[in-house]
Amino acid sequence: MTGIIVRNSILLIDFTRQRQAQGAPLRDALLAASAILFKPIFLTAVTAVIGAAFILSDHIF
Numbered sequence: 001m002t003g004i005i006v007r008n009s010i011l012l013i014d015f016t017r018q019r020q021a022q023g024a025p026l027r028d029a030l031l032a033a034s035a036i037l038f039k040p041i042f043l044t045a046v047t048a049v050i051g052a053a054f055i056l057s058d059h060i061f
Helices: 002-021 026-056
Strands: none
Touching: 002 026
16 A cells, blocks of 8 residues: 555656646646546555455455
């Protein structure tokens, strides 16, 4: 889970910096990055939680 959080943070920072390089103010760049990347980040997190649930229900684990 930590790897997913770090990867998503890097994506948000990179996207924000790209928007700022295009001339957008910091607030607008952050809002755009959050709005655009919310769905992929959310789906990645949900997938990780569902995968972990199957592993945790294993009798051997």
